[in-house]
Each structure stands twice: as C-alpha cells, then as structure tokens.
Amino acid sequence: MSQKFEEKPGEGTVKLRVRRGVGSDPATDRFDEFVVPMEKGMVVLNAIHYIQAHLDPSLSARWNCKAGRCGSCSAEINGRPRLMCKTPVESIEGDVVVEPMKAFPRLKDIVTDVDANWKVAAMIPPFTPKPGAGEIFRFYQQDVDRSREFRRCIECFLCQDVCHVVREHEADYVGPRWVVKAASLDMHPMDGLNRSKFMKDKGGLGYCNITKCCQEICPEHIVITDDAIIPEKERVVDREYDPLVWVYRHLRGSKEAEAQSFRATGGAP
C-alpha cells in the first residue's frame, strides 16, 4: 500500500458512492455519486468533508477527532467496516463506496444509532473489588498487562458491526466489544467476580464461532478473539464444563465454595 502513495500523489479525482437515506425509510435509500479531487495522503473522511463543503451540505456524517482516537467515523467502506479517518483513499482500487454500519439502525446517511451498545454495557457485571482488596489497590505491572490491551478500545463498534451474530442473527450475544469489556474486568487483579456463568447464560458467548472477523478489522489492533473471547470461553469451560476443575473446586473446601456461590450469582450487585 505504501508504494501506491508514491505512484500517484495528489493527481486526478476520485469517485465516491455514498449511501444516503433517512432512518429505515426505503423510499429515501439511495447511492449518490460525488467526484472529489485527489490530494496526497487523503483519507475517506477528507473526501466526505470535501463533499459537505463543496458539493452537498446535506450529507450527514459523524466524526470528531480525525485521528483514529474517538471512534466516531465508523462506516463500511467498500463493504469492509473501517474508520473513515484511517482509510487512505489511495488504498482503495476503483470507486470508494461508503455505507453506514448495517448492524445498527440508520439515523441519516452514514450516521447510525449505536445506543443499543450502552444497554448491553449496563448488563455487564461491573468491577467488584475482591474481598481483602483494601482501600488502596496495590498491584504490579505484570498483573495488568493483559487488561491494558483492552483499554485501547475506542468504542467505534466496528467489531459489533462486522460480527455476523450481532449483524444477522437475533441472538442474545453481547458482541465482541462487550466480551472484551468482560475480559478486561475478569482479568483485572483486584476484581472479585467470576463472569463466566453470566457470559455463558446471558452474554451468549457460545454464539461466537471464532471466525475472527472482529479481530481482523479492529482499528486499534486489539487481538479480540485470541486475547479476550477465547480466554473467556476457556473460563466458561472451567466453570461449566470441565469435570476436573469442578472436582478441584469442591475439594478446596467450604471457603472456596462459598466464594464460588457468591460469584455464581454472576449478575450485577
């Protein structure tokens, strides 16, 4: 891709096909074509801004930082969920097709309503300090290495959009972003909750079939499937399937069993 930048820096024009429409009204659903002058290093969001400034001010697009930090400008570019501000126009062969995220209801043009995510967020059992954690948490770098990776999430919800379970099936699956959230809490050294039962029963973790699309498209390069979803699945195996772990847990005595029954509530306190 880097070679392509050198081949045709800022020459000519690029054609954008932008999906327009208001809400879910099929009568307004259409593709509009715009021809935008190329500039060196231009990203798709620049082209959208050019359209708004020079061609059609009625085009709606959500954006904020233009630097891949805020997660606002999520869209589907040539079918692939991406951030508009991190997609160089020159990396795309042919016309640039910009569509809203299909997993969420459209408000207008490429702006979608991602509110459903906050309802799911409220379902995840929150951080709960483990017994004896004290007032001031004291832990070491190696204890938070893993959950730090998940803090990179900018909540662009591209993983939710690309996930076929969230997108195409009416399944009770929280989606990749929220498994990442649960994993970041589960792996926190000072957290005392075991969210495995919750993730299996209410979180619908079993719906994930490891096809790794979320991991492929994450703009923050969080290794969603390998580092969050599969470890969460292995914890569910520990809690719900593995007979050896079950025996081990019961042999460890009443104190541990008590802790388990407390954890087994799995719901929010």
Next chain:
Amino acid sequence: MGLRSDWKYLLPYELLEPNWRLWSFVAVLAVGFWAVVAFPVAQFAGYIDPFYSPTVLIVPLPGVFRLTCYAYRKDYHRHLFKHPQGCSNADRGEAAGRKYTGERNAVFQLENFHRYFLYAGIAILPFFYYDFGYSLVYSGQFVLRLGSLVLLANALMLTGWTLSCHAFRHLVGGNIDCYSCVAAGNARKGIYDKQSWLNSHHEALAWISLLTIVFVDLYLRGLAAGLPIDVTFLRF
C-alpha cells in the same frame, strides 16, 4: 486487501486463504484413512509412520484434537458452514434463512472439551521423538539420514502446534488474574508470555504440522516403493 509481503504475490491468493487448511485437513483424513487401510506402511527402514505412532488405533484422538482446535473451528465455520464466509461483505446473504446456534447446540458444545484432547495430544508427543531416536539407531549402529531429519521436523512442528494451543495458554497462565498474588507468579507470567507468542502462530502451525505428517507418510511410501530419495549423512 491486506498486507502481503512481495513473495506472496507470486502465489494465487486462494492458496493463502484459510480454507486451504480446512480442505487439506479433510483430504488428509480421507487419504490417510484410505492409505492406512489399503496400503499400510507402518514402518520402513527404521522409519515409523506418524499415523502409526504409537499405534494407528489412536489416530482418532489427534483427529478430534484438530476438529475442536480453535484454528480449525474458524476454518470450518467460515468455509464449510459459511457463518460467515468473509469479513468484507457489503450484502452477504449466505446466512439468510438458516438457523444459527453457534457453539451452543449439543454437537458443538463438545468443543468445550478441547483441553482433554490437548492432554491426549501432549501424551502422544514423546512418541514422535522416540521415532526419531529409533530411526537413528534401529540398525544397531548410529546412522543419520534425511528421513530422520524429516521425522524430527514433523515432531517439532507437531510440538509447536500442540503447545501453541489456546487451551494450553489458559492452563499455563491465562487462568491467573493476579500474577503477583500466586506462587512463582513472575515465572508463570514469563511462560504465559512466551506461550502467547507461540499461540499467535497457532493457525500457521496447525496447517504446517498437518502438511508435515502427510509429507512423512508420503516420504515413507516413496521409500517403500523403491524411490532413491533417502540420503545418508553419517554412519558410525
């Protein structure tokens, strides 16, 4: 789209797609079963066929280990069941009208016992190194031949694949939330980090280790058929 280094442009794109891992696995199962039944070559000139190590009767165990492997799960859910086929999908209709239960139904819940097949896989690993050692000394003197190196390569790849398993990752440290709270926490974090590096190559190792098994089997069959493909490096 994707970041491909230059040499990969020489290959057809389809060869780099993960479905080749799936279909090669299916092919190995079919050809392996047929070959083992129709033309058994359990051993030739001190080389033990990996299908027979330690005995052909346990072949189903590594077979199920691969079937429940997270790398293969990705492949067959994408390319066999097409849930989904790919990630760039303007209007993908491949799931339309089909019921989807993911890994929640009775059959796919068996995936959750992957770790038990891992235990079996680890138990089988030493036999491949035994085969390598046996091929060196089978004749009573020490002899190093090309076939022995092929056996060793196969053993190493199988070890790499087995020990890069996600269930193993959970076992060696993924199940610990607070490394400074447990005994030998630093060492366990170290092991976990190294295993995580290996784990990031799990998909590649899954395929390579499959190819090496087939290669060893074909190599032995070639030798048994009288092909002059073995080279002796050392004999004393």
